[in-house]
Amino acid sequence: MLVELFLDLYSPPCRAIYIFAKKNGIPFELRPVELARGEHLKPEFLKVNPLKKVPALRDGDFLLAESVAILLYLSRKFQTAAHWYPADLQARARVDEFLAWQHAAIQLPATNVYLCKTLLPYFSGQPVDTVKLERLISRLTATLQHLDQQVLAVRPFMATEQVSLADLMAFTELMQPIAAGCEVFRDWPRLTSWRARVEAVLGPELIQEAHRLVLQPRDPREAQRDPQVAQILVHRLQERLS
Amino acid sequence: MGLELYLDLLSQPCRAVYIFAKKNRIPFELRILELLKGQHISKEFSQINSLQKLPTLKDGDFILTESVAILIYLSSKYQTEAHWYPSELHVRSRIHEYLGWHADCIRSIFGAPLWIRVLVPLIGAQVPEEKVERNKAAINGALQKLEDKFLGCRAFLASQEVTLADLMALEELIQLFAVGYDLFEGRPRLAAWRKRVETFLGAELCQEAHGPILNILEQAANKTLPVPPPEVHPTMLNRISRIP
Numbered sequence: 161m162l163v164e165l166f167l168d169l170y171s172p173p174c175r176a177i178y179i180f181a182k183k184n185g186i187p188f189e190l191r192p193v194e195l196a197r198g199e200h201l202k203p204e205f206l207k208v209n210p211l212k213k214v215p216a217l218r219d220g221d222f223l224l225a226e227s228v229a230i231l232l233y234l235s236r237k238f239q240t241a242a243h244w245y246p247a248d249l250q251a252r253a254r255v256d257e258f259l260a261w262q263h264a265a266i267q268l269p270a271t272n273v274y275l276c277k278t279l280l281p282y283f284s285g286q287p288v289d290t291v292k293l294e295r296l297i298s299r300l301t302a303t304l305q306h307l308d309q310q311v312l313a314v315r316p317f318m319a320t321e322q323v324s325l326a327d328l329m330a331f332t333e334l335m336q337p338i339a340a341g342c343e344v345f346r347d348w349p350r351l352t353s354w355r356a357r358v359e360a361v362l363g364p365e366l367i368q369e370a371h372r373l374v375l376q377p378r379d380p381r382e383a384q385r386d387p388q389v390a391q392i393l394v395h396r397l398q399e400r401l402s
Numbered sequence: 403m404g405l406e407l408y409l410d411l412l413s414q415p416c417r418a419v420y421i422f423a424k425k426n427r428i429p430f431e432l433r434i435l436e437l438l439k440g441q442h443i444s445k446e447f448s449q450i451n452s453l454q455k456l457p458t459l460k461d462g463d464f465i466l467t468e469s470v471a472i473l474i475y476l477s478s479k480y481q482t483e484a485h486w487y488p489s490e491l492h493v494r495s496r497i498h499e500y501l502g503w504h505a506d507c508i509r510s511i512f513g514a515p516l517w518i519r520v521l522v523p524l525i526g527a528q529v530p531e532e533k534v535e536r537n538k539a540a541i542n543g544a545l546q547k548l549e550d551k552f553l554g555c556r557a558f559l560a561s562q563e564v565t566l567a568d569l570m571a572l573e574e575l576i577q578l579f580a581v582g583y584d585l586f587e588g589r590p591r592l593a594a595w596r597k598r599v600e601t602f603l604g605a606e607l608c609q610e611a612h613g614p615i616l617n618i619l620e621q622a623a624n625k626t627l628p629v630p631p632p633e634v635h636p637t638m639l640n641r642i643s644r645i646p
Contacts, residue, residue: 210547211503211507211551222492224496224499225499225502225503226498226499226502227502228501228502229495229501229502232494232498233495233498236491236494237491252474253464253466253471254466254471256468256470256471256474256475257467257471260468260471260501260505263502263506263509264505264509264510310452402532
């Protein structure tokens with residue numbers, strides 16, 4: 161029985177898991193869960209993850225949610241190369257530190273920019289709230305500055321001298337504003353060269369495969385396919401971004 | 403130089419680190435930085451942690467931030483009892499599952515009531531009523547998930563013994579409880595869990611670590627809390643604007 165991964169490749173942590181599994185040759189069954197259709201709110205999925213979130217994993221009768229937990233589980237179970245999650249005490253602590261920090265510092269502001277600029281207008285049919293967008297971008301900018309001026313000033317990757325789970329999470333999260341047309345790397349030379357290093361390690365083809373969906377424009381006819389779901393999603397997005 | 407921990411016991415992740423170090427008899431120098439006095443935004447501390455956040459660990463030349471990373475580092479370096487962070491794959495995964503959800507869904511909302519009821523008035527700021535109501539609803543929803551999904555029929559959140567997950571969760575709940583949130587009322591499973599965790603930690607240690615936060619309403623009423631100096635207001639206003 162293969163490991164089943166419940167993913168929506170529009171979601172950055174889902175892409176991180178997808179890339180990690182593919183890159184490490186971990187055999188898995190992909191179970192797509194379309195957030196934009198509210199599939200994560202349906203009873204079938206709640207049996208997999210009552211927290212109503214992707215990513216989620218099922219391995220036999222073991223169920224596991226949360227991206228960091230899933231990445232660590234896969235790295236242990238399939239004994240992936242040590243650089244992803246080093247055994248050395250201090251190096252591992254750096255990866256743990258980054259993985260704890262990124263939730264609020266990268267994932268939240270980067271995804272919010274995408275939701276405000278792309279997803280909310282898509283579902284609501286309303287123009288982008290530019291005042292709100294500027295505020296959300298300024299929050300992300302503080303993080304970009306820290307990554308460029310502090311983190312990458314002392315080492316080539318986010319946590320250690322080699323690519324680790326920290327880079328995988330940061331990379332997929334920073335691609336989210338890119339998908340919304342915000343050139344987050346442009347003003348930051350160290351971040352730009354870090355991006356090239358990560359792409360070289362992961363391989364451009366795998367990155368493209370994982371990001372194809374999110375980098376494509378969404379079909380506007382799909383937005384109102386289920387008006388009730390669209391309305392629920394608009395409400396949730398507005399609350400989240402207020 | 404031995405292990406130094408930069409903490410303020412009004413902060414929930416700082417208390418988790420403090421309790422863990424004390425309970426496991428890890429020798430450390432306590433460096434108290436009072437957030438309300440803006441001691442974390444000083445030049446000296448910025449050189450240790452440019453993000454100006456607590457808790458921060460300094461072990462010789464090695465500086466580490468983020469409570470979860472600090473707890474894992476300490477458990478590994480000092481080889482604390484296995485139940486805190488068991489190496490068994492499934493239990494350890496449960497701990498990380500909880501900590502991931504905690505980072506996304508607990509951290510941002512459970513800290514807010516202390517701000518709304520005590521810290522915001524302290525600097526004469528305001529939080530829109532709409533946000534206050536939304537925060538209450540979010541807390542109730544999260545408490546329900548904590549009971550149903552994480553606690554379930556287990557004795558503790560991730561296993562049948564105390565783990566790092568329980569410590570992190572307990573301190574967030576204490577933060578709510580301290581500002582008069584009736585969260586254990588009508589939630590017998592959660593109340594029993596709290597009792598189990600506190601019994602394990604010991605009354606004395608809980609009293610020592612929770613004392614300052616449990617007195618916060620009284621201090622606010624008696625006006626004995628430090629008045630934050632103007633230079634710390636921008637950081638505080640920034641934090642207030644992020645209340646979801």
